Amino acid sequence: GENVEQHPSTLSVQEGDSAVIKCTYSDSASNYFPWYKQELGKGPQLIIDIRSNVGEKKDQRIAVTLNKTAKHFSLHITETQPEDSAVYFCAASKTGNQFYFGTGTSLTVIP
Amino acid sequence: NAGVTQTPKFRVLKTGQSMTLLCAQDMNHEYMYWYRQDPGMGLRLIHYSVGEGTTAKGEVPDGYNVSRLKKQNFLLGLESAAPSQTSVYFCASKITGTPGELFFGEGSRLTVL
Numbered sequence: 745g746e747n748v749e750q751h752p753s754t755l756s757v758q759e760g761d762s763a764v765i766k767c768t769y770s771d772s773a774s775n776y777f778p779w780y781k782q783e784l785g786k787g788p789q790l791i792i793d794i795r796s797n798v799g800e801k802k803d804q805r806i807a808v809t810l811n812k813t814a815k816h817f818s819l820h821i822t823e824t825q826p827e828d829s830a831v832y833f834c835a836a837s838k839t840g841n842q843f844y845f846g847t848g849t850s851l852t853v854i855p
Numbered sequence: 856n857a858g859v860t861q862t863p864k865f866r867v868l869k870t871g872q873s874m875t876l877l878c879a880q881d882m883n884h885e886y887m888y889w890y891r892q893d894p895g896m897g898l899r900l901i902h903y904s905v906g907e908g909t910t911a912k913g914e915v916p917d918g919y920n921v922s923r924l925k926k927q928n929f930l931l932g933l934e935s936a937a938p939s940q941t942s943v944y945f946c947a948s949k950i951t952g953t954p955g956e957l958f959f960g961e962g963s964r965l966t967v968l
Contacts, residue, residue: 745914753895776954787859787945787959788898795954833897840954841886841905842913847897 746771748836750846757824758854765849767834768816774836777810777817778843782831791832792819824853857881861946861960868936868967876931876963878946884958885951887929888913889921891942892962898945904929905951936967 747770757763769777775796780788794801794808794817801808805824810817821828834846859880868874878887888903900913904923918940920932929948933940943964947957 748897750897778954778956780957785961787947787961788957789959790956793954793956837954840952841949842900842903843957844900844914845890845898847895 746774746836746838746844748834748844748846750834750849752849753847754850754852756852756854759824759826761824763821763824763828763851763853765819765832765834765851766816767818767836767846768814769836769844770815771836771838772812772815773838776837776840777808778835778837779808779819780833780835780845782833782848784830788833821851824851826853826855829853859946859948859958859960861944861963863963864961865964866966868933868965870937870967872936873932873934874936874965875933876944876946876965878929878931878948878960879927880929880946880948880958881927882948882950882958883926884948885926886949887923888947888949888957889919889929889931890945890947891915892945893942901931901944933965936965938967941965941967 778793782788807820889901890898902921907926946960
């Protein structure tokens with residue numbers, strides 16, 4: 745099956761700085777890569793996703809990049825705010841129905 | 856608008872006891888999933904269902920059973936709980952077809968003593 749690795753496991757940044765979380769996947773057939781944000785005591789929520797026919801996607805302060813050749817994708821958050829503090833999960837899927845998640849990154853934004 | 860609802864939210868079991876976690880969704884989604892979340896392990900798929908009456912194994916199915924008798928409900932059962940099943944369990948659902956958003960419940964924290 746697919747193996748998704750995620751780094752770093754914890755990340756602290758000053759408010760206003762950028763944060764980058766990186767993931768690698770093993771199955772070259774994977775073609776859909778979502779990112780989920782989990783706030784304390786809640787279930788994960790989709791924040792952005794990218795498909796393999798696109799190299800980059802942006803949504804306001806959040807962007808995701810994909811390098812199919814290297815089999816890695818990254819989440820970029822610019823101008824971080826305290827409300828960005830959460831656990832972030834990357835995932836990969838080749839069927840669109842079964843998802844393999846990374847181990848999560850706990851992001852802390854220091855005011 | 857309830858979305859995905861899990862019950863119970865907290866439960867403490869003794870080793871060997873059995874229990875069932877209930878997941879209910881009101882979005883008419885075909886696909887439903889059960890994940891477990893453990894520190895440093897991320898979210899791991901236990902079982903999933905692609906429609907009423909169907910179930911399939913995920914990455915870590917041992918020790919669990921599931922049933923999908925109604926489209927809106929997906930039950931996760933532990934027949935003989937073990938301490939290794941102490942975890943936070945999340946149910947999720949999604950629409951059929953092309954890749955799309957998983958909608959998660961708020962989780963059920965299970966402790967097995």
